[in-house]
Amino acid sequence: MSEQVTEPLLSVRDLSVAFHQGGNTSLAVDRVSFDIRRGEVVALVGESGSGKSVSANSILKLLPYPSASHPSGEILFNGKDLLKASDAELRHVRGNDITMIFQEPMTSLNPLHSIERQIAEILDLHQGITGPAARTRVLELLNQVGIREPEKRLSAYPHELSGGQRQRVMIAMALANRPELLIADEPTTALDVTVQAQILALLKTLKDEHGMSMLFITHDLGIVRKIADRVCVMTKGKIVETGPTAEIFSNPQHAYTKHLLAAEPKGKPPTSDLSKPVVMEAQDVKVWFPIKAGFLRRVVDHVKAVDGIDLSLRAGQTLGVVGESGSGKTTLGLALTRMISSKGRIAFVGQDIADYTFKDMRPLRNRMQIVFQDPFGSLSPRMAVSDIIGEGLKVHESALSDKERDARVAAALEEVGLDAATRWRYPHEFSGGQRQRIAIARAMVLKPQFVMLDEPTSALDMSVQAQVVDLLRDLQTKHALAYLFISHDLKVVRALANDMIVMRLGKVVEQGPSEQIFTAPRDDYTKALMAAAFDMEAVAVPAVRQ
């Protein structure tokens, strides 16, 4: 493909995107230029809000016009300006010459149509292939994207497929008309690490087989290093650095690129210390959800979300719970904090709490706190930050005067690194990282001994993640907190947890000091997880589902 280097397939020149809302105009993308040559993979890297998705969407003019507009720029595809193209011409390009795959495989397929119908529709639309010919082609595509037994899957509906399979179907749809350019907008962000590795491997093979170009949008530098030929680093609507992948990683020029590269969670977990008092202890914890069937709703079986787990957690230490989605790690955390009912012994600071009712638990709630995954969902949008943080104080320390409570709230905000004067604002005025700090402040203001952290970093940008990890570690050393750290992100777990449980389908796969598990994993599943998380390698292990 090197002979075609002179003429880029896609050339974006000085592209700007502006959004108008209620008399306000904001510039989301500011004079961005980049080229994609034939057979090349270009990655557009940046944190949320940097304008990378907006840039990619404007290539196919998928923005909400007329509230979006392009004050400057041109997008030349095969020498033709797409920004000036008519709707009819654009429709021909979309799904035919240029195709897109999106982040959320759950919502980008129509839940009411079968897989066959959705893929065949594109074939019919652009190539006029129908009937048996279409079916053959659909089967061929499903084979290509690695769906096992495609004949059986033809009549399946999206809800019958796993997240990874759905993303494969999306890729099959994108490949259906042999596009010249594939735009992948965070295609693996919503997937588990092992599945992510498989999808990346698939995209790489497909690109090599078809000689396709790819524009890959991501915030994950690990993926970039794995798949891209060239990188464009974007921040605040501008491309600050462009260059070959190897060069950018070995010799970053711009300060922001350096900042991004340094953003990996760093630091060491607390050292295991058996002399510390045990805060949380559990034996044979089981959470079974009954499956009822028949006219009398008899219990025929159980979904074993958590199936016999033992653990013990000491003050000032962190127990990491690792597993893919559906492995029961959050359910385990909720059972330990008695938010859902469970079987087995649970002891909190020596007190057996397994049979406590919700009322019995109330006096203990200030000593065990939860920080939830989604900082956008876990803060009530209708309460000011001071009310959100002060709510627990009202329950547990009702003797406090308004003034004292306000001082405690302000102190908690300062402790998590936020300006105390911001406590009168609403959550929506804060960024994701700031919101997570507020959620942490809400837990910390009660001076807990045990904190369950349910994926506290996974909704955040990479550099913010590192800051939150540092914050959590500082708080832990300061207050000798015991953390139950639930995550699917092994890098964060390595930086925080000194002990670790690897969970799969409600059961423990491997349990022990994290140092030992990271350096010498014994179980095949753990090995596959590690390979996928750290090297983005898909390991063919029967333990890993497709």
Add this chain to the structure above:
Amino acid sequence: MSDVVSRATVAEPRAGWLTPVNQRRLQNFKANKRGYWSFWIFMVLFVLSLFAEFIANDKPLIASYKGEILFPVVVNYPEEKFGGFLAETDYRSDFIRDEIQANGWMIWPPIRYSYNTANSNIPHSAPTAPFWLMDAGERCSGYPLGSEDPGCTLGNLNWLGTDDQARDVTARMIYGFRISVLFGLALTIASAVVGVSAGAVQGYFGGWTDLLMQRFIEIWSSMPVLYILLIIAAIMPPGFFVLLGIMLLFSWVGFVGVVRAEFLRARNFEYVRAARALGVGNLTIMWRHLLPNAMVATLTFLPFILSGSITTLTSLDFLGFGMPPGSASLGELIAQGKSNLQAPWLGLTAFIVMSVMLSLLIFVGEAVRDAFDPRKTFQ
């Protein structure tokens, strides 16, 4: 986070009784110009109508009689005092008027009729047209001395004409507006309290509570309201509170659906779970975390319920099953307009009052809804 600055603890000054949160809501409310103006217009009309006795009455506001200052509008003086024999003084009669004027003076409200005062000096048979549709001679022809008569003053003329019982339409309109708004407000607030509580309990607890209450509501709301009203009207004489009670029995159901849906949706929100993890009690969670969610849905609903209640009262009055005969009501005015097509001022007055009132309420409702929306951006 580079934008995080660590500053000394400064308490944001709270202006008066409003927290910053409520100040922002107020600002949001004001930002909706149409709603804001509608609110003030409606408040002025409503407050004025609350003092209807001082605007339209058949008693003078203040009178001076033989050196004594009297307040006939608030105090009931027997006619004896002025040399008559009735238990209640008819200040409009020529005899009393001349007697007081000979021994002092009196100040009348702008309109010298109450809602049930009949004009005994109408120029021709009732209903009579507004005075400005007649020439000077004709409008005073009902008085003994014609246009020279001292009784033929602006306050005594019928600004919007009279109805078929020679009662002043302006006075009836003012009193009718007041009773409509009061009835609507009372019914809306009462049914919101009942309906929101019922919906909240159903949505929050779910399961059997929800199932049983939902079935009960289905049966309850399929009752024929109008027939029940007719039956009850036959047993006890309808009045303001009887009507309010009967209407409340059925109108609270309207709120249950939206509130229940909001609570069902929101009870699994992460911040509700977070509140449970803090040890917050059920009632507090419902009140503090879930109710504000449901409030927007309720508030969106509120103006419709309010205008609906007003319309219901009006239509019951129109049919003759509403307020007791003789009381001021817009529905009765419409009914009169229907039976007296030759007197269009009856129907037109009722129509204009109804439409202005309902429009203002809807505009205010929209602005209130905007004010409670935290994601609303305003400049």
